[in-house]
Amino acid sequence: MFDLLSLGGDMGLRKVAWVTEHHSALTDVLGARRAVNASVASELAFMDEYVRSRTASASPWDSGVTEKDLYSSAICELAAALSSTFAAVNNKLQMWRQLRPLVRQGFIDGALDLERVRTIHDHLLHARPETVVALESEILKAAKEMAPGTLGREIDRLLIEADADWDRAVRKHAARTEKRIRLRRRARGLSSLTTLMTDGEADEQLSRIDAEVTRLHPEDPRSDDQRRGDAQTALMRGEALLCECPTCQVSREDVTDQKVPDAHEHGIPSSETVEPSGTECDAADETSSDSSSPTAKRMAPAVPPPKPAAPDAADPDTVPRSRPGGGTLIERWRAIVGDDPIGVHALYPDGHGGMKLPPPGALSYAPSRALSARVRAEQPYCLHPGCNVPSERCDLDHIVEFDRQQPEKGGWTIFTNIGPRCRLHHNLKTRKLWRTELLPEGVLHIVDPLGNHYFTPPAL
DSSP states (O other), X not given: OOOHHHHHTTHHHHHHHHHHHHHHHHHHXXXXXXXXXXXXXXXXXXXXXXXXXXXXXXXXXXXXXXXXXXXXXXXXXXXXXXXXXXXXXXXXXXXXHHOOHHHHHHHHHTSSOHHHHHHHHHHHTTOOHHHHHHHHHHHHHHXXXXXXXXXXXXXXXXXXXXXXXXXXHHHHHHHHHOOEEEEEXXXXXXXXXXXXXXXXXXXXXHHHHHHHHHTSOTTOOSOXXXXXXXXXXXXXXXXXOOOOSHHXXXXXXXXXXXXSOOTTTTTOOTTEEEEETTOOOOTTOXXXXXXXXXXXXXXXXXXXXXXXXXXXXXXXXXXXXXXXXXXXXXXXXXXXHHHXXXXXXXXXXXXXXXXXXXXXXXXXXXXXXHHXXXXXXXXXXXXXXXXXXXXXXXXEEESSOXXXXXXXXXXXXXXXXXXXXXXXXXHHHHTTSSEEEEOGGGOEEEEOTTOOEEEEOOOO
16 A cells, blocks of 8 residues: 655645645636626616616607607617617516516526526426426526526426426417527628427427438548538428539539530530539639539520620719728728717718609609619618618618608608618607618618717628
């Protein structure tokens, strides 16, 4: 039997010091975490106080502005100041107001973080009050030991045991009413599509994806995530997931070469090209092929490249978007507006797009179908800062107000004077709680009721 101290001198002492030192460091981490949790709770409390004060700050009978308008404007003010969205801020505020007393106190004390608080709130939402009261202390004990996902499942188990009839009813109702899809644009031309569905539907979809992936050869060079992503796309298109190992790619190329008819044998003029079905010719590489495209071929006449427009043929209804140096686009306009915050900086203050005579349709309140399509294509989201409501679900709002009595004097219905605005932000502008103007270079300048300035760059 070896004596640790005799063999290693002070090895035992160093071991004790090592353990003590790391316990102390872990305590510091946990202390910092509690401070962060308490700070987040404090932020939500201040947000709640701000909204209550802003909602009660003006009489709803003064100018037709209702208490609901003031509440919506206050949430939008917070969202703009925090570079967030109305939905995110509103959801946090409503969650804070609905928290059970013990859960809220645990949040304020720093024992619970935002993710666990949200998990408790979401899983207890609509539960019977007497059930929540009976389970609250047990749920708080579980929250101190479980990760959010595990905690959610534990809350569901407790609810089933305490009130099985309610649980069956609420699951059935949620399956009918809470399904949704959310699109989020990400970097490098990618998007994430989040789908909320029932557990059974999610398991079924994953089983189909995995079934497609298992048919691939082990030599397929893609990662597991890439294979599953491509399998989802293939299922969406009603196609089979193609293996990308070298053997399968060579085999598909051989089959494609056999099915492509020879142009000279069929008397096709040399000015025509053969391209895969469903694709367009690429001027940079006319001989390239996509291994995932169908093998059927079609004949398509070559299209000459479009002639460049003359420099003086610019559309008078197009916003100039030159970007000279001197900082970012927003930085420069924030400095310009900051020198004269109450002035008018709009590119077209009258809303006439620089034109002296109104073009066809400009004096009609509703934009034409062609103009609507163009605006929605150029502006994919609501113009309000941080709002991510897709333009197809937005109203087309006049930046300079349309004058129904004298349309020729008001803002015209033209490309530079209308833009997508969701109903919420459209109403805030109509109530004149928020002010909007279009600056040169396509920048949208928006001022909130407190006089804070926000800028939205043009869509690329």
